[in-house]
Amino acid sequence: MAERERKPDGNDGVAAGQRLGDRAYTRILETLFERKIPAGAFLSQGDLVKMLQIPVAPLRDALKLLEAEGIVIIHSRSGIQFVKPGFELTRSTYQFRSILERAATGVYAQTAEEAELAELERQHLSTIEEIERTGLTDHVRADLEELETLLHHSIIASLNNPLIESSYKRLHNYVRLIRLDRKVTVPLVLQSLREHMQVILACKARDPEAAAAAMQAHLASALQRGLGLYYGY
Numbered sequence: 001m002a003e004r005e006r007k008p009d010g011n012d013g014v015a016a017g018q019r020l021g022d023r024a025y026t027r028i029l030e031t032l033f034e035r036k037i038p039a040g041a042f043l044s045q046g047d048l049v050k051m052l053q054i055p056v057a058p059l060r061d062a063l064k065l066l067e068a069e070g071i072v073i074i075h076s077r078s079g080i081q082f083v084k085p086g087f088e089l090t091r092s093t094y095q096f097r098s099i100l101e102r103a104a105t106g107v108y109a110q111t112a113e114e115a116e117l118a119e120l121e122r123q124h125l126s127t128i129e130e131i132e133r134t135g136l137t138d139h140v141r142a143d144l145e146e147l148e149t150l151l152h153h154s155i156i157a158s159l160n161n162p163l164i165e166s167s168y169k170r171l172h173n174y175v176r177l178i179r180l181d182r183k184v185t186v187p188l189v190l191q192s193l194r195e196h197m198q199v200i201l202a203c204k205a206r207d208p209e210a211a212a213a214a215m216q217a218h219l220a221s222a223l224q225r226g227l228g229l230y231y232g233y
Contacts, residue, residue: 020055020058020061021058021061021062021065023054023058024052024054024058024059024062025061025062025065025066027052027054027062028048028052028054028059028062028063029066029071031051031052032071032180033176033177033180035180036051037082038082039082039083039084039085039177039180039181040081040082040083041081042079042080042081042082043079043080043082044079045059045060045063045080047079048063048080063080069170069173070083070089070174071083071177083177085174085177085178085180085181087227089174089178090178090223090226091227093171093174093175093178094219094222094223094226096167096171097171097175097219098216098219098220100156100164100167100168100171101152101155101156101215101219102212102215102216102219103212104155104156104158104159104164105155105203105208105211105212105214105215106208106211106212107158107208108154108155108158108203108211109202109203109205109206109207109208109210109211109212110206110208111158112154112158112203114204116154117200117203117204118204120150120154120200121197121200121201121204123143123147123150124147124196124197124200125197127140127143127144127147128193128194131186131189131193132190135186136185136186136189141184144189144193147196149172151196151199151200152172153168153172155215156168178226179226182225182226182228188225191221192218192221192222192225195214195217195218195221196218198214198217198218199211199214199215199218202214
């Protein structure tokens, strides 16, 4: 007798809906960070369905999550407002990052594999050399985002704490949102990469206090670069 085709049960339907919602969430963020949706934009649900080619139900699920994370504000009967970061969000984001990453960097300095640190150093030095030679090409800009994510996320991962990693994912979205309006110049990028190098070298020396101090200094400088948007420098 042929085996009967198994129909999805209620749990399968819920899981499929969650996957679609996750995809919608990722798609909205990608579109925002690609500047296809301007920060501060006010769009209708219909606008987003057409723009992103996302069905209504998963779009709504994604928007509820993004509202909980502070990325959008849903105005009933009028539309969805994408948050434009200001002084307070910038200050709060970097203050929270400093609390988490200073402690995590001390741990990372003691636990990171030698090969991992050596590869981080190699990639940073290679990118610095390329920027000094060619400037900020599209290839370099892609490398910069990858290096930023690689270093900071590796440091947070050293804590092996799912709750912190979940909070840090949200913080990372805020950082990317803040950077959308930031002027990117060769001197500013080189300054940031050299700050990274100070963190990496202190970790290679297995000096947790120096590594934590270097990370604190890096994030303080990053905050000043972010606040430059609002103070005009």
